[in-house]
Amino acid sequence: MSHKQILLVLTLTLASVFSLAQQKPIEIHDELAPQASASRRVALTLDACSGQYDDDLIEFLIRNRIPATIFATKRWLDHNSFGVSVIKAHLDLFDVEDHGENHVPAVIGVGRKVYGIPGEPDLIHLRREVTEGARAIERVTGVAPHWYRGATAVYDPQAIAEIGKLGYRIAGFSFVRLDQVDLQEIQDTVEKRSKERGVGQ
Ligand SMILES: [Zn+2]
Secondary structure, X not given: OOHHHHEOOOOOOHHHHHHHOOOOOEXXXXXXXXXXXXXXXXXXXXXXXXXXXXHHHHHHHHHOOOOEEEXXXXXXXXXXXXXXXXXXXXXXXXXXXXXXXXXXXXXXXXXXXXOOEEOEOOHHHHHHHHHHHHHHHHHHHOOOOOEEOOHHHEEOHHHHHHHHHOOOEEOOEOOOOHHHOOHHHHHHHHHHHHHHHOOOO
């Protein structure tokens, strides 16, 4: 597989999200913004939430020189020092972006949950989740993140607005759960989706 076939799925049309003006939380995916440049790209993105470092996956990406964006929580960075060291040694391939401090979904209101995970009681807590996650990444990698993907990738409109005010773009996603597929399937899926979207030529 060429590098061109695996590149970026990160771009998201925030304007279209705001225009929905929904009260209920929004799950952002398949919201690809048209690229002005000739080279439209698809990105492989991974979430490092609260679990363990997956060395099979990361080594596969390194061996095959497949770039990926890793959305990491502060919690994950704090508990996976070996994984962090491998990723840091390959920042030419890996971009580390913000997945929050403690993997709390970006829905606001006491008692609210997404997939059983409690959200934020208020915007102050959301701000901390976003900014402390970013600070941890900059401390570890030396590079400040610019993208935010909240836990569960479900967002309240007010959370989307707040994350934007903090200076982050919200990253959607479009495909597979990596813990439920094998690596060959990932490769096949990326190639298939790239073809379907007519990208990576
Ligand atoms: Zn996550």
